[in-house]
Amino acid sequence: MPSRRSLLLGGVALGGAAALLSMRPSKLGAGGHNNYFTNLNNVLRRNGEGRPTMIIDLDALDHNIQEVSRALRGRDLRIVAKSVPSTSLIDYVSNLAGSNKLMAFHEPFLGAMGNQQSDILFGKPMPLAAAAKFYDRPALKSFDPTTQLQWLIDTPERLVQYSSLAKTKNLRMRINIELDVGLHRGGVHDPIILQQMLQIIEETPQLTFDGLMGYDPHVVKMPELIVGQQEEFQQVQQRYQSMLDVALSSRVSRRDTKNITLNAAGSPTYTLWGDVEGIANELSIGSGFVKPLDFDLPSLSNHRPALYIATPVLKSFAGTWTAGADWVGQAQSLWDPNRARTIFVYGGYWQAKPVSPEGLVSNPLFGRSSNQEMLNASDAVDVKVDDYVFYRPTQSESVMLQFGEILGIREGQIEYRWDPFAWA
Ligand SMILES: Cc1ncc(COP(=O)(O)O)c(C=O)c1O
Numbered sequence: 092m093p094s095r096r097s098l099l100l101g102g103v104a105l106g107g108a109a110a111l112l113s114m115r116p117s118k119l120g121a122g123g124h125n126n127y128f129t130n131l132n133n134v135l136r137r138n139g140e141g142r143p144t145m146i147i148d149l150d151a152l153d154h155n156i157q158e159v160s161r162a163l164r165g166r167d168l169r170i171v172a173k174s175v176p177s178t179s180l181i182d183y184v185s186n187l188a189g190s191n192k193l194m195a196f197h198e199p200f201l202g203a204m205g206n207q208q209s210d211i212l213f214g215k216p217m218p219l220a221a222a223a224k225f226y227d228r229p230a231l232k233s234f235d236p237t238t239q240l241q242w243l244i245d246t247p248e249r250l251v252q253y254s255s256l257a258k259t260k261n262l263r264m265r266i267n268i269e270l271d272v273g274l275h276r277g278g279v280h281d282p283i284i285l286q287q288m289l290q291i292i293e294e295t296p297q298l299t300f301d302g303l304m305g306y307d308p309h310v311v312k313m314p315e316l317i318v319g320q321q322e323e324f325q326q327v328q329q330r331y332q333s334m335l336d337v338a339l340s341s342r343v344s345r346r347d348t349k350n351i352t353l354n355a356a357g358s359p360t361y362t363l364w365g366d367v368e369g370i371a372n373e374l375s376i377g378s379g380f381v382k383p384l385d386f387d388l389p390s391l392s393n394h395r396p397a398l399y400i401a402t403p404v405l406k407s408f409a410g411t412w413t414a415g416a417d418w419v420g421q422a423q424s425l426w427d428p429n430r431a432r433t434i435f436v437y438g439g440y441w442q443a444k445p446v447s448p449e450g451l452v453s454n455p456l457f458g459r460s461s462n463q464e465m466l467n468a469s470d471a472v473d474v475k476v477d478d479y480v481f482y483r484p485t486q487s488e489s490v491m492l493q494f495g496e497i498l499g500i501r502e503g504q505i506e507y508r509w510d511p512f513a514w515a
Contacts, residue, residue: 123448123472128481134503135401135479143402143438145494145511147180147381149501151397155380156187158393163374164365169194169212169354171377172512173488177497178203179509184380194354194375198225200512205234212267212304212352213243214375216277219252226262241267241301241352245277247284250291257297265301266292267352268338272305272330273323280330282337289341300343302352305331306375308359311390324363331355331370348372362390377487384444384485400443400482400494404474406435411467413456420456423467430454430467436480439464442490443482448472451480 124132131146159168168190175181181204185191191208195201198221204211222242234240244250244266257264268288269278279285292298307327310320335353338344344351348369355371356364358379364371378386381398411430413420424430429450440461445451450468457465466480474480484490491497492511499507 122474122478123450123468124474124481125447125449128447130503131399131401131481131500132479134500134505136477138505139401139403139479139498141403141437141477143400143441143494145491145497146399146401147497147499148395148397148399149499149506151382151395152183152380152499153187155382155394155397156184159361159376159379160188162362162365166364166371167192167373169373169375170380171196171214171357171375172200172204173197173214174358174377174486175380176200176488176491176512177509178512179507180497180499183499183507183509192373194377197512197514198222199515201225201240202228202231203512205231205236205239207233209234210239212241212302212354214304214306216243216245216249216269219249219256222253223256223260226256226260237263237265241265243267243269243304244288245269245279247287247291250288254291254295254298257295262297264298266298267302267304267354268300270303270305270331270334272307272327272355274306274309276306278305279334282334285334285337286341289338289343293341293343300338300341300351302354303331303335303338304352304354305334305371306357307355308357310363311359311388324360328367328370335370358386359388359390381487383487383490384483396483398484398487398491399446400441400484400490401479402439402482403437404434404476404478404480405437405463406433407474407476408433409470411454413454423454423456429469431470432468432472434466434468434472434474434480435463436466437463439466441482441484441493442486443484445480446483447481448474 168188169192170181170184170190171194172181173196175184192210193204194214195204195211196214198217242264271278271280292300310324310327353372354375356374358376361374361376364374379391379394382394382396383398409432411420411424411433440459445466451466453459454465454467492514497509497511498505
């Protein structure tokens with residue numbers, strides 16, 4: 092019998108020898124959950140739906156909102172709607188953080204985002220057909236796109252398309268220009284191209300120039316060995332400033348940075364902007380509010396994970412059994428103490444990793460399943476049928492749309508049930 096300390100490997104499938112070398116102490120509660128997850132398990136056993144459910148820890152969410160509010164240092168916040176994709180969740184963040192600015196990435200979501208207060212900037216250039224679709228739909232009640240919506244444009248070609256749509260349909264459209272400040276995901280980096288685009292806007296009375304957007308997550312996502320983060324962040328600022336100078340010297344800009352939207356950052360880099368004077372007047376943040384796994388970054392070390400998938404255990408038994416070759420599974424569980432038990436959960440194969448009980452791993456021989464996923468665990472994990480296991484999504488944007496109602500939980504109670512956006 093291996094010692095308990097050797098059993099828990101934090102979600103990494105290792106062979107037996109490596110497993111026995113692992114020293115990862117853990118305080119376990121019932122079933123292998125620590126106190127935090129035991130409490131969540133109890134809430135869901137009492138009031139859950141008996142199916143995979145997206146849950147938000149409201150205390151962690153509040154903490155993250157406070158972190159953001161503290162770090163903004165006078166700049167406006169623009170909430171990245173795709174990363175907290177639920178009208179009620181956005182309202183919650185918006186009320187606590189005091190911002191009505193939203194960043195949109197999907198035309199069908201506009202219906203759920205546009206209201207009397209909202210100020211919406213697209214975070215990616217929309218194909219002309221999507222823009223045209225928006226204007227073909229019945230107008231949104233109490234949302235005026237001529238003053239509350241900015242379309243993001245990345246090239247002169249797309250701007251010409253938008254200009255002819257605006258002329259043909261006699262629409263007033265606000266234009267924000269995407270800058271390439273170093274990410275190289277498109278956008279403008281050549282001042283001559285920017286001048287051309289400003290010229291097109293000047294020649295189209297239906298269009299107004301309303302600002303610039305430069306997104307810079309590569310600054311913290313590239314390995315330090317390849318890109319020096321501080322140097323690259325300096326470069327980002329210089330690239331942004333030089334394009335801003337071009338824009339401000341044009342006739343279409345109102346020559347005053349207060350009247351235009353100068354958007355920068357995202358969750359990975361917003362804290363870096365705290366020390367910068369000028370340039371951007373607003374910062375975009377979405378994922379940082381819920382901190383999915385991909386956002387376990389040093390720049391977000393003050394944020395807390397707030398988002399989990401909870402799913403019921405359907406079956407739980409000793410040993411590992413591999414269809415058609417039981418001896419292989421048995422050998423696996425004998426050799427690797429982290430495969431001493433088998434658990435089948437409701438659903439699976441999400442963009443997510445199991446985090447509680449600690450040490451749950453999928454089985455490459457059995458394979459993945461979206462219907463009933465097999466997980467292996469050590470003997471220390473004795474979750475029972477109808478207990479819940481918890482996953483952390485790697486990202487929030489598409490994963491949060493997949494589970495129906497999102498449960499907001501605080502102090503052992505389900506405080507909110509929030510509908511996610513509908514994709515179409
Ligand atoms: C243009 C733009 N701004 C900001 C963000 C930041 O979003 P998040 O805070 O969810 O990382 C993104 C994410 O894709 C983006 O594309």
